[in-house]
């Protein structure tokens with residue numbers, strides 16, 4: 001068995017890339033900012049640009065401290081390892097990324113179990129959480145951490161409301177658990193809800209945000225939380241090989257993204273609504289109304305699987321991703337214009353017969 005990804009077909013160019021908001025290329029201006037970056041050795045604390053990024057993210061999210069990492073997956077794994085001990089249990093939505101898409105990391109690295117909670121659109125209620133809490137006993141695993149995903153990816157890019165987060169965090173804290181937010185797209189939520197990011201994450205003890213999801217940077221994510229927690233987390237960053245050297249060049253791209261690419265997430269949300277409206281008029285396609293930049297759709301009525309639909313679009317220069325047999329996802333981001341959305345809808349209409 002090989003787990004190596006298949007090489008893309010580079011002979012047929014992708015013109016409209018709705019596969020993911022990770023598909024963006026750094027803009028010229030972002031690359032200029034990278035060229036100007038002051039650098040040092042991140043691992044020994046001497047890269048000033050990495051410190052600047054961490055300070056900015058800590059301020060943005062209203063947390064005491066922050067830490068730069070190569071990826072969001074590493075942020076989740078370092079956070080889990082720092083919060084938990086082997087045998088502990090994490091309560092998370094049953095469709096959470098940490099459960100479905102991180103190669104079993106929490107089990108393999110920290111030795112924890114994840115209890116999947118149900119709930120519509122990737123969100124569970126405080127009542128559901130309360131029902132899943134077991135009396136403390138010698139028999140049951142220590143329930144250590146509640147994990148929430150903002151926005152909920154497989155939930156269709158749905159946003160947790162601040163009140164929902166507050167209610168869940170209250171139950172968690174009452175039972176001695178911490179709350180960790182997988183905030184890969186937390187800024188999409190802040191923009192969509194019209195609430196400052198630090199208010200969105202206020203009830204979570206730890207949170208990270210991804211700079212490669214819609215913010216347009218080529219690499220990087222930042223984990224934030226209490227000073228003691230981040231201090232502890234540094235050992236896991238080192239242990240997993242996440243301590244870097246001249247990280248400043250990448251941190252500069254992330255700082256550029258903070259300065260230029262947050263407010264414009266609203267454009268991606270408008271484009272997603274337009275895409276949903278257009279796709280909804282294609283016979284046989286059923287669209288889930290988007291709240292942010294992710295548009296999930298069902299191809300059952302076309303007689304095609306989502307993979308067949310995606311396979312017909314690819315030679316025409318349009319990509320979408322496949323999430324299940326009949327469920328696909330189209331994603332808007334800063335490298336897709338409003339005009340391209342209209343064009344993509346026309347091409348999609350053409351492949352549905």
Ligand SMILES: *Cc1c(COP(=O)(O)O)cnc(C)c1O
Nearest residue numbers: 071072073097149153182184210
């Ligand atoms: C993409 C994603 C991750 C992982 O982030 P990477 O930077 O790709 O490692 C984690 N959680 C969610 C919800 C994501 O969408």
